[in-house]
Amino acid sequence: RDALFGGASSGKSKSKTKSKTTARTPSASTTTTKKTSASTGYSYSASSLSSNNTSRKNKTNTKLISMLSGQAKIDKMKEAEEYRQKAKKSMTRSVFSRADPIMAGTFYKRAADCYQACGDENRLERLHRIASGDCQMGQGAYASAAAEYMRGAELVKVSDETMERKMKEGWKLYGDAANAYYQMGEKGKAAKCRLQSALAYTWNDDEEEEEEEGYNATSKVLSQNALKCIEEAIEAHVPDPLNRYARYRQTGTSAYVDPNDAPPPPTGSTTPKYSKQTMELCRNAVVTTPFAHEPLVDLISTLVEYREYTTALYAAGAASAILEQDGIATISLDRLYGLETILTLAMGDCIQAEQVFLN
Numbered sequence: 001r002d003a004l005f006g007g008a009s010s011g012k013s014k015s016k017t018k019s020k021t022t023a024r025t026p027s028a029s030t031t032t033t034k035k036t037s038a039s040t041g042y043s044y045s046a047s048s049l050s051s052n053n054t055s056r057k058n059k060t061n062t063k064l065i066s067m068l069s070g071q072a073k074i075d076k077m078k079e080a081e082e083y084r085q086k087a088k089k090s091m092t093r094s095v096f097s098r099a100d101p102i103m104a105g106t107f108y109k110r111a112a113d114c115y116q117a118c119g120d121e122n123r124l125e126r127l128h129r130i131a132s133g134d135c136q137m138g139q140g141a142y143a144s145a146a147a148e149y150m151r152g153a154e155l156v157k158v159s160d161e162t163m164e165r166k167m168k169e170g171w172k173l174y175g176d177a178a179n180a181y182y183q184m185g186e187k188g189k190a191a192k193c194r195l196q197s198a199l200a201y202t203w204n205d206d207e208e209e210e211e212e213e214g215y216n217a218t219s220k221v222l223s224q225n226a227l228k229c230i231e232e233a234i235e236a237h238v239p240d241p242l243n244r245y246a247r248y249r250q251t252g253t254s255a256y257v258d259p260n261d262a263p264p265p266p267t268g269s270t271t272p273k274y275s276k277q278t279m280e281l282c283r284n285a286v287v288t289t290p291f292a293h294e295p296l297v298d299l300i301s302t303l304v305e306y307r308e309y310t311t312a313l314y315a316a317g318a319a320s321a322i323l324e325q326d327g328i329a330t331i332s333l334d335r336l337y338g339l340e341t342i343l344t345l346a347m348g349d350c351i352q353a354e355q356v357f358l359n
Helices: 007-024 028-032 046-061 070-090 101-118 120-137 140-159 162-185 186-203 207-212 224-237 276-285 294-305 309-324 331-347 350-358
Strands: none
Touching: 028 350, 070 101, 070 120, 101 120, 101 140, 120 140, 120 162, 120 309, 140 162, 140 186, 162 186, 186 224, 186 294, 224 294, 224 309, 294 331, 309 331
16 A cells, blocks of 8 residues: 555654544543533433433432331321311210211321331221221212222232132222212213223232233133122213123123113114114213223223133224224224234134124
8 A cells, every 4th residue: 555655645644544534533521521401400410310320210210208217106096096086076976066078088187197107007008998988988988098099909809808708899999980070070080980890800819929920810710709890880981882892791681771672773783773872872881081091992901811712802992982982083993993903813703703893
C-alpha cells in the first residue's frame, strides 16, 4: 500500500477518518455528566435515571404489608373495641332515643379499619365489615355497603375457614354486593359481582401449591351448583333471547321468558322468535358499560380448563352479543367469532363450526 499510494497520503487519510470518528462518537464523560432541564431546573444523570427505574421496579414487585406490633397493636385493638361499643350503643333503642344504623355502620367500619391495621385479625375485620355493610344497606348507602361486602369476600378467600364455608360465604358476600349495585342502577358492576359470586365455588384449598406443581384444573369437575350460578351470571350480562347460543345452557331457564309460553322456533332455525316487548326488555337489560365483555372472556378460559365447552360457548355468545350492540367491527369481536368456532370444534360439531366460521 505504501509503494502504490505513498505513506504520506495514507497517513493523512487515517488521521482524517480518525478525527471524523472521534468527532461523531460522544465521549464517555458526556454520558455521565449531569444535565439541567430548562423548564424544571432539576439536575439528573444517566446513572440516577437507571437507579430510579430499578428502585421503581423493586417497589412494584415488593408487596408491602403494614402490621402493628407490641404496644401499638394493643392500643389499636383497644380503639377498635371502643368503636364496637359505640356501634352497639348506637343500635340500642331507649325511651328517649332510637337506633341509628348510619352511625353504627360508621363505627363498625372504623373498628374494621383498626383490625385491618393490626394485620392478622382476619376474622374480626371480616365480621365488622359485614356488620357495617348490613347497616349501610338498610339505610340506602348502597355504594358503601357494596364496598364493605366485597372487602369481606376478599378476606374470606384468605381466611383459615374450611373450603366449604369459604365458598358459601364468598358466594353470599359477592351476591350481596351485586344486590347493592343493582339498587344503585349499576348493571355492569352488579353483573361482574354476580360472576365473582359464581366463581367463588371454584376456589381451591391448595391454589398456590398447585400453581407451583403445574396443577391442571381439568382433573376436577365443576359442581352442578357452581355451573348453575355461572350460567345465571352470564344471563345477568346478556339475556338469553339475545344470546344465539342460549340453547347450550345446561341448568335453569331464562328469567326473561316464561317456559310455558315460550314460542317454538321457526322452521329451519334453532332460535325461538320472541315478541317485540320481550326483545325490547332484553335490549334494555344488556350490560353496555365499557369492557363489559372482558369478565366473560376470562370466564371462558376458566370453563375451558374444566372442559365445560358448552357453557363456554354460551358465555362466548353473550360476550359477542355485547360487542355487537355497538354495530362496529373490532378485533375483539373478530377474535370472539374465532373462539366460537374453536369451541364448536372442541364439542365435536364440525358442520356447525364450519357454518359459524363462514358466517
